[in-house]
Amino acid sequence: MKPMRKLSTRLALVLLVVAALIAGPAAAQSLNVDIVGGLKTATPIAVVPFAQAGGAPLPTDVADVIRNDFNRSGKFRSLAKSEIVETPSKGADINFATWRLLKQDYITVGRISDAGGGMLRVEYELWDVNKQQSLLAQAFTAPAGDLRGVAHQIADAIYEKITGVRGAFWTRIAYITAVGLGNNTTYSLIVADSDGYNPQVVARSRESLLSPSWSPDGRKIAYVSFESGNSAIYVQDITTGSRQLVSARAKGINGAPNFSPDGSKLALALSYQGNPEIYVMDLGSRQETRLTTNLAIDTEPRWTPDGQSIIFTSDRSGRPQLYQMPATGGSADRITFQGQFNANASISYDGKQIAMVQGNGNVYRIAIMDRSLGGQLRFISPGPIDETPSFAPNASMLLYAASEGRRGVLYAVSADGLVRQRLVLADGDVREPAWGPYRQR
Amino acid sequence: MNKTVRVALVALLCVGAAACSKKQEVKPQPAPEQAPVTAPVQTEHKYTPADLDTDACLRQRVVYFDFDKDEIKPEFQQILACHAKYLQDRPTAQIRLEGNADERGTREYNLGLGERRGNAVSSALQSNGGSASQLNVISYGKEKPVCREHNEDCWSKNRRVEIVYTAK
Numbered sequence: 001m002k003p004m005r006k007l008s009t010r011l012a013l014v015l016l017v018v019a020a021l022i023a024g025p026a027a028a029q030s031l032n033v034d035i036v037g038g039l040k041t042a043t044p045i046a047v048v049p050f051a052q053a054g055g056a057p058l059p060t061d062v063a064d065v066i067r068n069d070f071n072r073s074g075k076f077r078s079l080a081k082s083e084i085v086e087t088p089s090k091g092a093d094i095n096f097a098t099w100r101l102l103k104q105d106y107i108t109v110g111r112i113s114d115a116g117g118g119m120l121r122v123e124y125e126l127w128d129v130n131k132q133q134s135l136l137a138q139a140f141t142a143p144a145g146d147l148r149g150v151a152h153q154i155a156d157a158i159y160e161k162i163t164g165v166r167g168a169f170w171t172r173i174a175y176i177t178a179v180g181l182g183n184n185t186t187y188s189l190i191v192a193d194s195d196g197y198n199p200q201v202v203a204r205s206r207e208s209l210l211s212p213s214w215s216p217d218g219r220k221i222a223y224v225s226f227e228s229g230n231s232a233i234y235v236q237d238i239t240t241g242s243r244q245l246v247s248a249r250a251k252g253i254n255g256a257p258n259f260s261p262d263g264s265k266l267a268l269a270l271s272y273q274g275n276p277e278i279y280v281m282d283l284g285s286r287q288e289t290r291l292t293t294n295l296a297i298d299t300e301p302r303w304t305p306d307g308q309s310i311i312f313t314s315d316r317s318g319r320p321q322l323y324q325m326p327a328t329g330g331s332a333d334r335i336t337f338q339g340q341f342n343a344n345a346s347i348s349y350d351g352k353q354i355a356m357v358q359g360n361g362n363v364y365r366i367a368i369m370d371r372s373l374g375g376q377l378r379f380i381s382p383g384p385i386d387e388t389p390s391f392a393p394n395a396s397m398l399l400y401a402a403s404e405g406r407r408g409v410l411y412a413v414s415a416d417g418l419v420r421q422r423l424v425l426a427d428g429d430v431r432e433p434a435w436g437p438y439r440q441r
Numbered sequence: 442m443n444k445t446v447r448v449a450l451v452a453l454l455c456v457g458a459a460a461c462s463k464k465q466e467v468k469p470q471p472a473p474e475q476a477p478v479t480a481p482v483q484t485e486h487k488y489t490p491a492d493l494d495t496d497a498c499l500r501q502r503v504v505y506f507d508f509d510k511d512e513i514k515p516e517f518q519q520i521l522a523c524h525a526k527y528l529q530d531r532p533t534a535q536i537r538l539e540g541n542a543d544e545r546g547t548r549e550y551n552l553g554l555g556e557r558r559g560n561a562v563s564s565a566l567q568s569n570g571g572s573a574s575q576l577n578v579i580s581y582g583k584e585k586p587v588c589r590e591h592n593e594d595c596w597s598k599n600r601r602v603e604i605v606y607t608a609k
Contacts, residue, residue, distance in 0.1 A: 208584035210548050230579055231552065253556055253580060256549045269549060275560075276553040297553030313550055319509065320550055344547040357547055364545060385591060387547055403544075406589045432548070 042077040042419075043105050043162065045070060046129075049081070050110040050122070051089035058112065059144055062122065065151035066108065066158070068195060069169040072421045073159065073396060074414030079104060091125045091134055099129045106135075108158060115141050122150050126158050136161050148197055153441075168392040169194055172436040173399060174202070174212040174221055175410060179428035189223055191238055194392070194412075194435070196423040202238055212434045213258045213266075221434075222246065222257035222266055233257050233268060235283070246281065256300050260307055260327075267301035267310055267327075278312050280327065291329040302345045303327065311335065311354065313343040322356060336369065338377055344388060348395035353415070355380075355389035355398055366400045368415065380417030390435045391415075399433035488530040490609040498523035502604040504562055505597060508543070511557040513565050521562065524604055525569030532572070535608035538562050540580040543596035548582055555580035555602075562602045577607070 047063045047070070063081075070076035079102060088094045089111040099107050110124035119141050126136035136157060140150045149170060156167025171194045179186050187209040192199040203209065207226035214221055215235075222235045231254045236243035247254040252271030259266060264283055269276045278291040278301045292298040296316035303310055304324075311324045317334065320343045325332035336342040341359030348354070351371070358367040358377070366381040366389045385403040392398065396415055401408050408431040410423040423430070493499050504517045513521070528534055540555030540562075559578035567573055588595035 208581070210584070226581070226584065252578075253552050255552050269553075271553070271556055275557070297550060297557070299549045299553055300547065313547070315550075315553075320546070341546060343550050359545060362545065385544060403591065 042075055044079065044103055045076050045106040045108065046079040046084060046099055046102065046104045047108045048084055048087050048089070048110070050112050050124070051087070053111065053113040055114050058147060060147035060151065062110065062112065062147055062151040062154070065148055065195070066155045069152060069155040072195070072412055072419065074416060074419035075159070075163055075396070091127055091137075094127060096129055096132050104129050106162065118143055120144055120147070122147070124154050126161060148193060152193065165396060166394050166438070168394040168396065168438065170439055171393060172218065172439070174214065174434045174436065175430055176209050176212065176432040177428050177430050189221065191221070202241070203236060203243070210432055211256055212432060214434055214436045215259045216261055216263045216437055218437045218439060222259060224255050224257065231255055246283075258302050260303050261305055262307060267303060269299035269301065278310065289329065291325065292332070300344050302347055304347055305349055305351050311345045311347060313345070322354070335375070337375070339367070346389045346391045346398065348391050349393055350395070353391070353395060355391060357387045357389065366398070378417065380413050380415070381411065381420075388432055390433050392435050393438050399435050401431045401433060488527045490531070492527070493606060493609060496523070499527060504602045504604070506558055506600045506602075508545070508596070508600065509554065511554070511561040513561055518565070521565045522569050525566045525571045528566060528571035528575045531609070532575070533608060534575060534606065536566070536576055537605040537607050538576060538578045539603040539605060540578065541585055541599055541601050541603070542583045543599040544583050544586065544591070545596065548584070551582035552580050555582045558602050562604070
């Protein structure tokens with residue numbers, strides 16, 4: 001019995017490797033998914049495979065994409081494909097008794113047909129199983145190449161209908177990869193879908209890239225590159241690839257760019273005057289305003305969503321802690337008091353939650369401080385070398401970077417910390433995730 | 442920038458800003474003016490570029506640091522005295538000081554920490570006779586580790602400033 005099982009596991013592995021080889025570089029670049037935790041109280045939902053009326057086989061299983069989005073969120077538990085015993089494609093065909101027996105609260109059915117001109121028509125319906133009531137019915141027209149995007153938009157609509165919170169599956173993420181060793185390392189700034197699919201290289205460098213920050217319209221990314229020897233800050237247009245050098249002081253650090261909520265300014269950390277200080281640069285006039293003045297390291301500035309304040313990391317009290325000051329400068333107030341090391345804030349869209357890297361001893365984990373609960377902290381990652389938290393635009397999930405062996409990996413984690421999914425690049429080191437804003441429809 | 446200038450600057454800022462009474466906690470300074478080195482350097486001999494490859498002291502080009510610290514440990518004073526003398530003997534020589542940190546802590550904070558270590562070495566070289574115009578500090582933070590294990594042995598190798606001669 002046992003050797004047989006081993007053999008079949010091995011065979012499956014071999015098949016997987018072969019499949020990866022056949023699929024080529026695009027597949028090798030995409031991220032594997034792996035849910036490490038689970039939540040029994042999540043809402044059960046069945047997403048029935050979408051019916052296809054003729055035509056060539058489609059590149060995307062729309063229902064699969066939706067199911068994975070739901071499972072990753074921690075809010076939903078979608079019925080495994082193998083347990084879906086009936087495949088209705090219209091509300092009228094749903095046999096509700098079946099889905100009640102399977103203990104499903106909701107069911108999604110859909111169908112895909114040829115819309116002519118190389119376009120597909122994707123229709124879906126969301127039903128309440130117990131009330132036998134239609135909750136949503138929508139149609140999309142899109143090319144086959146954009147079926148994943150359509151699936152994410154369907155997941156967003158269903159998520160919002162049931163939870164009352166806007167979905168953030170149809171968003172993009174940015175991250176940095178390092179492939180190769182020593183002087184042969186290639187660094188890439190990559191933009192991908194929120195589930196890690198469709199990775200696209202935005203910038204490549206033989207030297208380190210770090211600190212990507214999205215513009216609020218999702219069109220540009222500011223980042224730090226060492227390609228010219230010293231650190232320098234660039235702002236790059238994702239679609240055209242054109243980029244601008246924003247700060248390249250020969251002396252000291254040009255680091256930690258962060259777009260203001262209106263997109264007109266960048267907060268930065270520059271050390272040409274001696275040690276890292278926070279500056280704000282107006283992107284139109286390129287005028288810099290210095291906001292901090294002391295002998296400590298002041299870095300990692302983040303605008304609050306109202307644009308009124310900047311939260312940043314400073315070791316002015318000895319070790320790094322988070323501080324808040326007016327975005328026009330002025331005195332800074334310390335806002336973290338628990339833990340030896342608190343740095344690299346990510347602020348939720350409503351300003352109520354601040355995620356950070358908290359270090360105690362040799363363990364660095366992601367913590368979220370809830371300001372409405374008097375600064376109470378909760379940990380959402382196990383450590384020991386976790387960093388770079390980044391909130392989804394609806395604050396329901398975060399991305400962060402962790403270390404596994406000698407390589408970096410990314411995790412998506414629900415904001416309650418109960419569901420974590422690893423996003424692993426097939427080759428090399430992944431780090432510095434940044435979750436992009438909502439996309440414009 | 443030497444210590445006196447820095448202290449003067451802080452004092453000036455404190456005169457200007459009313460709010461700095463409590464918050465302007467002066468950071469522990471890098472300790473360049475510590476005990477003048479136990480004179481290892483042959484004062485008679487003037488260094489030449491050939492010595493960079495042959496002199497046992499000059500061949501040592503890495504200064505290591507404690508966790509989250511930028512103080513130069515006594516065991517590195519001698520090396521720095523040699524390199525400072527080289528800079529004095531060879532006014533056209535140029536050094537790039539590459540500051541590095543271990544993996545603990547965030548990338549941007551570690552850029553700051555690496556720079557602080559580079560500045561500490563720069564100050565030490567200057568107080569031993571090197572000139573500021575011969576020294577250039579760059580920080581790589583934790584971007585260029587020499588060791589990738591997650592333990593103190595490895596971390597201690599990464600917390601370093603590398604002395605790189607860009608002109609001999």
